[in-house]
Amino acid sequence: xxxxxxxxxxxxxxxxxxxxxxxxxxxxxxxxxxxxxxxxxxxxxxxxxxxxxxxxxxxxxxxxxxxxxxxxxxxxxxxxxxxxxxxxxxxxxxxxxxxxxxxxxxxxxxxxxxxxxxxxxxxxxxxxxxxxxxxxxxxxxxxxxxxxxxxxxxxxxxxxxxxxxxxxxxxxxxxxxxxxxxxxxxxxxxxxxxxxxxxxxxxxxxxxxxxxxxxxxxxxxxxxxxxxxxxxxxxxxxxxxxxxxxxxxxxxxxxxxxxxxxxxxxxxxxxxxxxxxxxxxxxxxxxxxxxxxxxxxxxxxxxxxxxxxxxxxxxxxxxxxxxxxxxxxxxxxxxxxxxxxxxxxxxxxxxxxxxxxxxxxxxxxxxxxxxxxxxxxxxxxxxxxxxxxxxxxxxxxxxxxxxxxxxxxxxxxxxxxxxxxxxxxxxxxxxxxxxxxxxxxxxxxxxxxxxxxxxxxxxxxxxxxxxxxxxxxxxxxxxxxxxxxxxxxxxxxxxxxxxxxxxxxxxxxxxxxxxxxxxxxxxxx
Ligand SMILES: [Ca+2]
Ligand SMILES: [Ca+2]
Ligand SMILES: [Ca+2]
Ligand SMILES: [Ca+2]
Numbered sequence: 001x002x003x004x005x006x007x008x009x010x011x012x013x014x015x016x017x018x019x020x021x022x023x024x025x026x027x028x029x030x031x032x033x034x035x036x037x038x039x040x041x042x043x044x045x046x047x048x049x050x051x052x053x054x055x056x057x058x059x060x061x062x063x064x065x066x067x068x069x070x071x072x073x074x075x076x077x078x079x080x081x082x083x084x085x086x087x088x089x090x091x092x093x094x095x096x097x098x099x100x101x102x103x104x105x106x107x108x109x110x111x112x113x114x115x116x117x118x119x120x121x122x123x124x125x126x127x128x129x130x131x132x133x134x135x136x137x138x139x140x141x142x143x144x145x146x147x148x149x150x151x152x153x154x155x156x157x158x159x160x161x162x163x164x165x166x167x168x169x170x171x172x173x174x175x176x177x178x179x180x181x182x183x184x185x186x187x188x189x190x191x192x193x194x195x196x197x198x199x200x201x202x203x204x205x206x207x208x209x210x211x212x213x214x215x216x217x218x219x220x221x222x223x224x225x226x227x228x229x230x231x232x233x234x235x236x237x238x239x240x241x242x243x244x245x246x247x248x249x250x251x252x253x254x255x256x257x258x259x260x261x262x263x264x265x266x267x268x269x270x271x272x273x274x275x276x277x278x279x280x281x282x283x284x285x286x287x288x289x290x291x292x293x294x295x296x297x298x299x300x301x302x303x304x305x306x307x308x309x310x311x312x313x314x315x316x317x318x319x320x321x322x323x324x325x326x327x328x329x330x331x332x333x334x335x336x337x338x339x340x341x342x343x344x345x346x347x348x349x350x351x352x353x354x355x356x357x358x359x360x361x362x363x364x365x366x367x368x369x370x371x372x373x374x375x376x377x378x379x380x381x382x383x384x385x386x387x388x389x390x391x392x393x394x395x396x397x398x399x400x401x402x403x404x405x406x407x408x409x410x411x412x413x414x415x416x417x418x419x420x421x422x423x424x425x426x427x428x429x430x431x432x433x434x435x436x437x438x439x440x441x442x443x444x445x446x447x448x449x450x451x452x453x454x455x456x457x458x459x460x461x462x463x464x465x466x467x468x469x470x471x472x473x474x475x476x477x478x479x480x481x482x483x484x485x486x487x488x489x490x491x492x493x494x495x496x497x498x499x500x501x502x503x504x505x506x507x508x509x510x511x512x513x514x515x516x517x518x519x520x521x522x523x524x525x
């Protein structure tokens with residue numbers, strides 16, 4: 001639940017921009033990242049308050065967009081002012097800062113002979129989602145900006161094409177590649193001529209890189225007490241003197257005994273014999289850190305296919321499947337999968353089999369947050385700092401099988417309803433049920449309400465608890481856009497997640513409800 005909490009908090013400033021960056025529902029057909037500004041020039045902006053690292057800033061964000069034909073270009077210029085009204089210059093210093101203002105540059109879509117996009121990706125999917133499942137490189141946006149990219153080609157020769165993706169064009173750590181084609185196109189066999197096969201690969205080349213290590217001593221800045229000094233990393237008493245050269249590691253004013261402090265032993269080896277009547281400190285328990293000098297990568301491979309079974313103006317039915325294997329770990333299959341479009345409905349039904357040591361959609365929406373996380377273990381009176389990767393959770397994930405269903409209805413005048421349900425079974429798994437639902441309403445001109453949406457989920461639970469909708473597996477979020485004038489809207493977002501702090505099985509408001517709210521004014525020129 002902690003991970004989810006962090007995620008919601010970092011996402012909040014972002015949701016000030018109402019369009020395109022909401023929570024996704026699994027199975028949702030791929031969203032082109034809300035960067036679909038059609039022809040012409042547009043400009044929107046937000047004034048609001050933003051809390052980052054405990055400091056509150058006033059924020060002015062401008063987002064100009066240009067689109068003509070297949071080409072689109074958007075900037076995201078944010079000006080942050082501190083509580084005294086001074087502009088924070090940190091993000092305007094070197095040339096990379098200026099490239100970071102590019103929200104996206106795009107050409108074409110995945111169906112075109114050539115397509116490319118540089119910038120933010122809020123929902124990257126590969127194949128049928130067993131490797132990349134709505135992966136986002138904007139999780140920590142805007143405090144951390146990733147300029148990602150993809151480039152793809154579709155040829156006319158048996159539909160052969162490829163796509164490559166990177167989360168960040170400087171680091172190129174989380175990367176993907178896909179090769180696909182219609183191998184039986186020239187056979188003209190019914191159904192099989194339209195069989196599409198894809199080979200996919202997803203890699204995180206360095207799972208530890210979520211945490212920068214400025215001095216390259218292998219100790220991430222997050223727990224390096226001397227992040228710019230390659231020789232030192234620990235300072236237990238925070239007096240600015242590294243443990244390695246501190247006569248009083250625990251800072252209690254008593255010189256440490258040479259037997260427990262190597263620095264004392266080296267420099268004053270016989271001090272306890274010279275001063276037999278002086279007491280030296282024996283209660284010294286310095287912390288320790290785990291050092292990461294080498295990259296740790298993880299690779300996932302998959303093959304997928306898709307066959308259109310029925311294609312006509314009112315009804316579409318596709319059959320698909322995917323097999324994926326995590327290098328050195330388990331595998332998973334979606335088979336059979338069906339997807340259908342009929343009138344205002346879009347539906348999906350999948351059966352899934354996941355072996356031991358497999359996590360479907362390894363690179364999912366929260367991956368940037370979960371690829372590694374700081375872990376603090378207490379051993380006796382010592383603390384041990386280390387990083388725990390998502391890979392480490394693979395060892396303990398056990399086999400399961402079940403099904404997944406998705407249904408959305410697009411009611412033009414009213415809005416959109418989406419619902420998804422997953423039910424997984426396994427001998428070592430009893431929290432396989434998940435439910436996601438969202439409703440969004442289009443403009444109701446009468447009361448100047450432009451948009452209103454609410455989404456709710458209960459995930460990885462024993463059973464969906466309708467009697468207690470506020471429970472520790474649930475999350476709720478909503479947004480409202482209210483029109484002030486023809487070029488200004490008020491945007492409000494609200495979210496709730498729940499923790500069962502006292503472990504009585506119930507969520508008591510208000511102490512166990514973590515809610516956040518934000519307001520802003522969006523304007524257009
Ligand atoms: Ca370091
Ligand atoms: Ca250091
Ligand atoms: Ca010290
Ligand atoms: Ca001491």
